[in-house]
Amino acid sequence: MLEVVDLEVRYGAIRALRGISLTVKKGELVALIGANGAGKSSAMMCIAGALKAAGGSVRLVGEDITSGKPESIVRRGIATVPETRDVFPDLTVDENLTLGGYTRRGDAAGLAEDRAKMFALFPRLAERCGQPAGTLSGGEQQMLVIARAMMSRPKMLLLDEPSLGLAPVIVDQIFAMIAQLKAAGTTILLVEQNVAKALSVADRVYVMRLGRIAASGTAAEISAATDLSALYLGAEP
Amino acid sequence: MTFAIQFVIDVLSLGGAYALMALGLVIVYGILRLVNFAYGELIMVAGYTMFLFSGSGLPWLVMAAVAVIMAVLAGIATDYVAFRPVRAKSVTAVLITSFAFSTLLQNAALLFISPRPQTVPLPALFSQTVTIGGAITPLRNLITIAAAVILLALFALLMRRTVLGIAMRAAATNFTMARMLGVPANLIISSAFAISGFLAGVVGLLWIGRIGTVVPGIGLEPLLVAFIATVIGGMRSLSGAVIGGFLLALIDTTLNYTLSQDLLKFRDAFTFSLVILILLWRPEGLVKGPATGQRT
Ligand SMILES: Nc1ncnc2c1ncn2[C@@H]1O[C@H](COP(=O)(O)OP(=O)(O)OP(=O)(O)O)[C@@H](O)[C@H]1O
Ligand SMILES: [Mg+2]
Numbered sequence: 001m002l003e004v005v006d007l008e009v010r011y012g013a014i015r016a017l018r019g020i021s022l023t024v025k026k027g028e029l030v031a032l033i034g035a036n037g038a039g040k041s042s043a044m045m046c047i048a049g050a051l052k053a054a055g056g057s058v059r060l061v062g063e064d065i066t067s068g069k070p071e072s073i074v075r076r077g078i079a080t081v082p083e084t085r086d087v088f089p090d091l092t093v094d095e096n097l098t099l100g101g102y103t104r105r106g107d108a109a110g111l112a113e114d115r116a117k118m119f120a121l122f123p124r125l126a127e128r129c130g131q132p133a134g135t136l137s138g139g140e141q142q143m144l145v146i147a148r149a150m151m152s153r154p155k156m157l158l159l160d161e162p163s164l165g166l167a168p169v170i171v172d173q174i175f176a177m178i179a180q181l182k183a184a185g186t187t188i189l190l191v192e193q194n195v196a197k198a199l200s201v202a203d204r205v206y207v208m209r210l211g212r213i214a215a216s217g218t219a220a221e222i223s224a225a226t227d228l229s230a231l232y233l234g235a236e237p
Numbered sequence: 238m239t240f241a242i243q244f245v246i247d248v249l250s251l252g253g254a255y256a257l258m259a260l261g262l263v264i265v266y267g268i269l270r271l272v273n274f275a276y277g278e279l280i281m282v283a284g285y286t287m288f289l290f291s292g293s294g295l296p297w298l299v300m301a302a303v304a305v306i307m308a309v310l311a312g313i314a315t316d317y318v319a320f321r322p323v324r325a326k327s328v329t330a331v332l333i334t335s336f337a338f339s340t341l342l343q344n345a346a347l348l349f350i351s352p353r354p355q356t357v358p359l360p361a362l363f364s365q366t367v368t369i370g371g372a373i374t375p376l377r378n379l380i381t382i383a384a385a386v387i388l389l390a391l392f393a394l395l396m397r398r399t400v401l402g403i404a405m406r407a408a409a410t411n412f413t414m415a416r417m418l419g420v421p422a423n424l425i426i427s428s429a430f431a432i433s434g435f436l437a438g439v440v441g442l443l444w445i446g447r448i449g450t451v452v453p454g455i456g457l458e459p460l461l462v463a464f465i466a467t468v469i470g471g472m473r474s475l476s477g478a479v480i481g482g483f484l485l486a487l488i489d490t491t492l493n494y495t496l497s498q499d500l501l502k503f504r505d506a507f508t509f510s511l512v513i514l515i516l517l518w519r520p521e522g523l524v525k526g527p528a529t530g531q532r533t
Contacts, residue, residue: 048417049417050413050416050417069416069421069422070413070416070417071416071417071419071420071421071422073417074417074418074419075419079418080417082414082417086411086414088406088407088410088411088414088415089410090406090410091403091406091407095403095406095407098400098403099400099403099404099407099415099418099420100418102400102404102418102419102420103418103419105400148418149418152418152419
């Protein structure tokens with residue numbers, strides 16, 4: 001579904017991504033892990049079109065989408081949930097969801113159906129639907145941005161650190177929901193610091209270090225790898 | 238009592254015009270964080286369109302509609318000519334290009350039309366007066382109040398009830414995220430300029446209705462008024478701009494009523510002093526803008 005080849009991202013002189021390649025197949029949940037500053041978010045934002053690529057390519061179902069505009073990338077089927085969450089704080093929960101369905105705004109019936117589906121998956125949001133999103137708790141905001149992204153019926157979902165700053169109980173809930181989305185057939189690329197959690201839901205894993213892919217394999221292989229902490233912490237092998 | 242009615246009508250009609258002017262400026266500022274210095278020229282365009290059609294024999298309402306459409310087109314043109322080519326590159330560049338576009342339009346008016354005031358056709362209604370509770374007021378003032386009420390209501394409806402309006406509010410707090418949900422950047426920006434032009438066009442008709450003539454520099458005062466009202470209102474919020482407009486009108490009208498003939502010449506100095514006091518008291522403006530940083 002998604003093929004990234006030798007992707008590079010620079011911030012001025014800083015080379016955040018030094019050529020990474022990865023693939024995500026249809027229906028798969030792939031985790032991207034790595035220490036702080038490894039370049040995971042840069043990779044995700046570049047795929048989403050929010051950052052220009054300095055080299056390499058991104059393909060979605062065979063089509064080249066490298067450095068496309070963010071609005072056309074979501075139209076082609078990649079929905080992104082950034083690390084910063086980015087609910088629209090002054091808009092109500094309902095209005096946030098409306099915008100999530102922006103790409104399908106003609107399809108009122110389908111949108112109503114999806115809204116009901118999201119409220120079933122995240123009952124907390126249904127209770128809060130008329131409330132400004134800025135007044136939600138961190139966990140509720142995370143639920144909202146995931147639900148909002150799903151409103152576009154994406155072929156693929158990019159999730160950047162959904163567990164960031166959340167209490168363990170809420171993290172468990174969020175991961176249960178991610179598992180449900182996967183079970184429903186959603187293709188997911190998940191960036192996570194919480195390695196144990198990521199390995200528990202992922203099919204395959206890429207480990208990033210200093211802007212490169214340092215290791216990859218199935219979740220079982222990576223769990224079994226003895227040098228995982230070395231790879232993860234960035235010590236030279 | 239008569240006096241009170243007179244005062245209220247004056248404040249509301251001036252405030253309505255100011256609020257619409259401010260709204261037209263802040264709708265673009267909210268999204269691009271850039272002041273459109275060519276905003277006043279949109280009012281000028283509406284005025285000269287009326288002047289150019291004055292001999293056409295068309296009904297006034299048709300001419301007025303054409304004038305508003307021209308202001309909308311000029312608004313969209315501002316985006317294409319002054320903003321879009323340099324928007325991504327530098328803020329300073331956009332400030333300069335919007336200044337340049339403003340000067341260009343003014344000079345075109347000087348060159349191709351005339352530096353002298355030109356008479357604009359006005360409907361007979363504008364010059365009639367009515368008596369309300371003993372207060373005599375030009376009907377024009379009541380028309381201005383009605384236009385302001387209708388436009389503010391329509392605007393609120395657009396921003397709250399339509400997907401485009403919701404998308405524009407979202408883009409004003411977080412443009413990149415809005416784009417990542419599929420909201421096209423160019424559509425949002427062009428819509429903001431079109432709405433800005435629409436408000437300027439309508440305000441232009443009402444504003445020019447007070448004097449009956451148009452000159453190349455007509456846009457300066459509305460730009461200044463819009464800017465001050467927006468600053469008082471907090472620069473970021475749509476409702477703040479409206480409140481700022483009415484407050485500025487309240488200050489101006491109060492000064493008009495209370496200052497002696499000799500001092501009235503210096504009214505603007507008094508107005509600005511009060512504005513400075515307001516800003517010292519509330520440096521952020523009266524209404525906080527969309528809370529971008531709130532719990533995100
Ligand atoms: N806007 C920016 N300007 C300059 N450098 C940046 C910018 N954003 C990120 N970087 C740098 O790029 C590198 C990769 O950052 P990135 O945010 O992609 O890492 P990450 O793997 O997501 O880290 P974390 O786990 O902390 O979120 C870092 O060294 C960071 O300092
Ligand atoms: Mg990150």
